[in-house]
Amino acid sequence: MGNETESVIDHYTRHNLMQRIRDALRSAGHDPENPTREMLAELDHLHGGGFTTTETQVVLAEIPKGCHVLDAGCGIGGPSRFLAGQHGCTVEGIDLTPEYIDVATQLNEMVGLDDKISLSVGSVTELPYDNERFDAVLCQNVSMNVSDKETLFCEAFRVLKPGGIYTISHIAEGPNAPPIYPLPWARTSDGSFLETPERILMLLKQAGFEAIEDRAATAPSQPGGGPQPGTIGAVPAMGDDMPERTGNSARSIEEGRLVAMMVVAHRPL
Numbered sequence: 001m002g003n004e005t006e007s008v009i010d011h012y013t014r015h016n017l018m019q020r021i022r023d024a025l026r027s028a029g030h031d032p033e034n035p036t037r038e039m040l041a042e043l044d045h046l047h048g049g050g051f052t053t054t055e056t057q058v059v060l061a062e063i064p065k066g067c068h069v070l071d072a073g074c075g076i077g078g079p080s081r082f083l084a085g086q087h088g089c090t091v092e093g094i095d096l097t098p099e100y101i102d103v104a105t106q107l108n109e110m111v112g113l114d115d116k117i118s119l120s121v122g123s124v125t126e127l128p129y130d131n132e133r134f135d136a137v138l139c140q141n142v143s144m145n146v147s148d149k150e151t152l153f154c155e156a157f158r159v160l161k162p163g164g165i166y167t168i169s170h171i172a173e174g175p176n177a178p179p180i181y182p183l184p185w186a187r188t189s190d191g192s193f194l195e196t197p198e199r200i201l202m203l204l205k206q207a208g209f210e211a212i213e214d215r216a217a218t219a220p221s222q223p224g225g226g227p228q229p230g231t232i233g234a235v236p237a238m239g240d241d242m243p244e245r246t247g248n249s250a251r252s253i254e255e256g257r258l259v260a261m262m263v264v265a266h267r268p269l
């Protein structure tokens with residue numbers, strides 16, 4: 001296992017995640033043994049704006065209802081469950097962190113979506129899927145942990161059908177870099193691979209994508225901020241220091257140290 005893989009797994013592994021989720025659900029007044037998809041949505045979308053950002057991104061990217069989607073870097077499966085449970089999609093999810101895939105699998109079973117979502121442990125830079133398999137690939141707040149963005153984008157392109165949609169939320173380096181650490185995806189600069197917005201768009205073009213647009217400015221919720229008010233948020237999955245880390249992310253965006261992107265791109269027909 002390479003250093004980058006090990007440090008991602010170390011950063012995201014909680015060791016007792018299922019128990020943390022049960023405790024958080026109970027504290028919020030929910031029955032932890034019988035959660036609904038809506039209850040889980042308070043804590044299982046691991047990016048700024050939570051569930052609302054996922055909903056916005058799916059609408060902005062115009063992911064068709066009922067299509068076949070890859071959730072690339074699926075975390076504990078909140079976006080996959082939204083796509084399967086609310087948008088009627090068949091979903092495959094892949095993530096590097098074994099504990100996240102284990103918990104996501106249990107949560108899918110608890111809400112009765114295990115027949116519509118299948119999950120694997122693996123890397124977005126080495127996808128275990130045939131060419132031209134998916135109608136859409138969703139990749140939310142994963143690419144900041146991936147140094148080899150050429151391969152990340154080429155793999156997404158390869159598994160998309162001609163005409164398929166790639167949508168990626170990414171936090172890029174701003175004109176006033178460096179950002180303030182610790183951040184949600186990395187506690188130091190060692191595990192953080194940002195690039196400028198211009199370079200992200202150029203690498204997508206180089207991978208073969210067309211009609212590439214950054215729609216972050218039109219998104220009502222920003223992928224870099226904290227959780228939706230009144231929800232549990234990402235503390236159970238991401239760690240007890242998340243308020244400090246999301247605060248640093250929001251402040252870094254305000255100060256132009258970071259730039260939140262929500263890109264939609266297409267594989268040509």
Ligand SMILES: C[S@@+](CC[C@H](N)C(=O)[O-])C[C@H]1O[C@@H](n2cnc3c(N)ncnc32)[C@H](O)[C@@H]1O
Pocket residue numbers: 008012044045046047072073074075076077078079094095096097100122123124125139140141142145146185
């Ligand atoms: C901030 S979380 C976002 C999870 C999910 N996309 C969401 O928005 O709820 C980042 C995720 O990226 C995963 N990740 C990082 N590098 C990866 C890689 N090379 N391949 C697959 N997953 C990766 C981590 O394990 C973690 O689950």
